[in-house]
Amino acid sequence: QRQLVESGGGLVQPGGSLRLSCTASGFTLDYNHVGWFRQVPGKEREGVSCISSSGGTTDYVDSVKGRFTISRDIARNTVSLQMNNLQPNDTAVYYCASNRRALFCGSTWFYPFGYDYWGQGTQVTVSS
Numbered sequence: 001q002r003q004l005v006e007s008g009g010g011l012v013q014p015g016g017s018l019r020l021s022c023t024a025s026g027f028t029l030d031y032n033h034v035g036w037f038r039q040v041p042g043k044e045r046e047g048v049s050c051i052s053s054s055g056g057t058t059d060y061v062d063s064v065k066g067r068f069t070i071s072r073d074i075a076r077n078t079v080s081l082q083m084n085n086l087q088p089n090d091t092a093v094y095y096c097a098s099n100r101r102a103l104f105c106g107s108t109w110f111y112p113f114g115y116d117y118w119g120q121g122t123q124v125t126v127s128s
Helices: none
Strands: 003-005 010-013 020-026 033-039 046-051 056-062 068-073 078-083 090-097 120-127
Touching: 003 090, 020 033, 020 090, 020 120, 046 068, 046 078, 056 068, 056 120, 078 090
Parallel strands: 010 120
Antiparallel strands: 003 020, 020 078, 033 046, 033 090, 046 056, 068 078, 090 120
16 A cells, blocks of 8 residues: 655744654655645645655745755655744645656646645644
């Protein structure tokens, strides 16, 4: 059974940090690029970050550049998202997704289409 599971969400004050993890079971992430997405009520799911199969290349949406860092832990079959200087508008359910069809993220990774597996989501709430 192939599955992605996110963890690490929670409640944090503005300026705080959280580290999200996405762990795959039943398959390896080595041959997939992986994206992080987030969604708030009433809005479409949007891409946040993406990492290539090797971890050598990454991409971020403008709103999180300089604050978020995506990385891979090959031994643990895990992709993480370190989120620093969190702000209230970062509040959302965060999802990871894997794409087996390409090693690199490409030009449309930030759209929530074409991914093979999605995690269940983890809630991130930034509030005073």
